[in-house]
Amino acid sequence: MWDYTDKVMEHFHNPRNQGKITEKQEGEEIVTGEVGSIACGDALKLHLKIDETTQTIKDARFQTFGCASAIASSSALTELLKGRKVEEALKLTNKEIAESLGGLPEEKMHCSVMGQEALEAAIYTYKGIPLDTHEEDEGNLICRCFGVSDTKIKRIIRENDLTTAEQVTNYVKAGGGCSSCLPDIDDLLAEITTEKETSVAVATQVWQDNNPSPAPAVSTTQTTKPLTNLQKITLIQRVIDQEIRPILAEDGGDMELFDVEGDVVKVILKGACSGCASSTETLKLAIEATLKDRVLPTLTVESV
Template sequence: MWDYTDKVMELFYNPKNQGLLEDDREPGIAVVFGEVGSIACGDALRLHLKIEVNSDKILDSRFQTFGCTSAIASSSALTELIKGLTLDEALKVTNKEIADFLGGLPEAKMHCSVMGQEALEAAIYKYRGIPLAVHEEDEGALVCSCFGISESKIRRVIRENNLTTAEQVTSYVKAGGGCGSCLADIDDLIAAVQRERVVGVQVATGIAATKESQRPLTNVQKIALIQKVLDEEVRPLLIADGGDVELYDVDGDRVQVTLQGACGSCSSSTATLKVAIEAKLQERVNQNLLVEAV
């Protein structure tokens, strides 16, 4: 016995919006349906939509489902979720939202929520005159020949649901649930999606870091960075030659320093200011900085 939530059982015994929608040829109203699955494979769903043409809004939705408790409850949940949405808003409804509406589904039954998402897309693409055969979800090499599941479909369900095992993929889209010869390929796709996710995080982190580095420094940050560069990169060189430098003040892009020791009485102190100090601060802090001795 599956561990179903009360919401699943409620919509199984008393499903909302079950049945079909008749096309009464109302002006400005379109009625369309999309269907997925097959009775031979165990589950089939036909989803009906009543659409207000001018606003692209879903006025009503009904379903006809052949399948288990989860399939009927998921279909009913979907019709409740999409009423009142525009078609573009409805396309953003995920199988996870359907499962969440039900309070969760057993993992082995998650394919029922995926079936609802696919039927919704099928109906909307049909209404918009977009053949499902050219939709990106159906492109790509066939991975599971038993259930006709493509690589792009498996990648999508892995990404959207953070799946990590072939068994989970089977639960969500049935791929691998037949002869099992594609399980190794599914493992490879999981690994590929995980690599893509890692690269995506690294790229996003790099972009964020770049944006952060492009922000202008506050005056406090600028003074702190100037002091850091002086202490770590300039002073050690000067001290090695018997000299030293101390930060005196920062006024906008003017950096005032005092030269000490051998640097204070050196005839080449101007070169020290411009080459050893100013050039380094321009490189590490801001190219507009000017250094002068006080």
Template sequence: MWDYTDKVLELFYDPKNQGEIPKTDEPGVKLATGEIGSIACGDALRLHLKVEVESDKILDARFQTFGCTSAIASSSALTEMVKGLTLDEALKVSNKEIADYLGGLPEAKMHCSVMGQEALEAAIYNYRGIPLATHDDDDEGALVCSCFGISESKIRRIVIENQLTDAEQVTNYVKAGGGCGSCLANIDDIIKSVQQESTAPTLNNYGVKVATNIAISQQQSPRPLTNVQKIALIQKVLDEEVRPVLIADGGDVELYDVDGDHVKVLLQGACGSCSSSTATLKIAIEARLQERVSKNLIVEAVEP
């Protein structure tokens, strides 16, 4: 018997916001849906959002889920958490915050909170008509767990974001290794690789020693980044993770200035003239920098 909190049991027995959002012709309002998981694998979640177009605010959120007590409670909690938020604010909701809202989840059920976070991202990016940029590499790279279709990229991401230290925790968060178990040794190797990267300093273009993995270096370091370190990390993320994606679509970005938590960039090529340049700025650039460098960063475009 799992040791569920009172909040988990409350939302399981009396889930809030269950079902679809009915379609209406209400002006200035759009609906969005994000779906994650598979019934064949045991859990599936479909998240529905009602968004006020002008303000980007989530007016309503509902869910349909196939899964266990934790899946239902996590989905219900998520809908309560995001109502009233703007889409950008909702993108910052983490799986840890979903679990905290519930007073915690059994570690073996943490994958339910991850599923909620990913369904939310899928719904928002579907609404904006943009590919899922934040985790667009999850399906790339070598397939590690064939039982659940989990790639090395996804395992690395979940290890970094949740500071996981062993294969059993990875199974709890994304189910990898929970089938035949033949991939558990490979998962251990990935964890060791992430840990080594987080402690091995490298010299960047500014001559500053920084950890290869930005997310873990911040989590483990008790000292805040200096301005020089922050600029160096921002430049690294732009060069290695953002620019290749934009260049592939005929655009580009250049770091212009960093003033505290305000990052100013120049959008170039197709990005500068595209009607969705604001979405590119917030999703492809700001969200990635918030994830990799600091959640407090705000990205603004400046005129060339």
């Protein structure tokens, strides 16, 4: 029997906000995010009512097919969402959902991931970003049994600091079927470890290049230390200049780094990029994805 917390059992037996949302008023929109399938053994339909003026989630309801922890995670998610701004809601991670339940058994973490994914799907629908062009569907399929791409696996490794293939299985099910993709998952884990080390090393190198003396604050051997603010900003600037701006230039656009506050990267979009509201949003997410991938997974981008 699973070692569920009292909070999980309480949400399972008395779930909050179950069902659909049928009524809305002027200036409100209802959107739904669907994830999972009956084949996988769990599925979630998350319904959100969003106030278009304030960009606030006014109501959240769920329909879940799944085990006790799937139902509890869905219930807890709706509680976390009510009253949040859409932009704030998008930042919610699976970790927060699990923590709000006092934790989930490791083998059941995928239930919290399902909640986060349904939320993302609902908000993407609201923003009019087609789900089929969503980054996760573009990745290579790693786990055929559960249909999990490398993009999704990498994201979950970064967000939850996972280190073993077993953990990846617990979080996104990949590898839990025929287990033939476990070596591929090991490769992805190794790739991300290398990536983390490289980003610190590159940052240090950039710092050294720009500051020939005195000696750098971080030596290349101390690769496990988190980035200093200066290193972070330097690295962001470098990725923008070398990787993002050349791509934007192809379509006649450009951008500039305005400021970095904590993990929020403020940018100014220029040229063909500015002016069009929907392309701005798409672009912002693309820039964010690149920076998350190349610098730090916690970064978010704001257009100013």
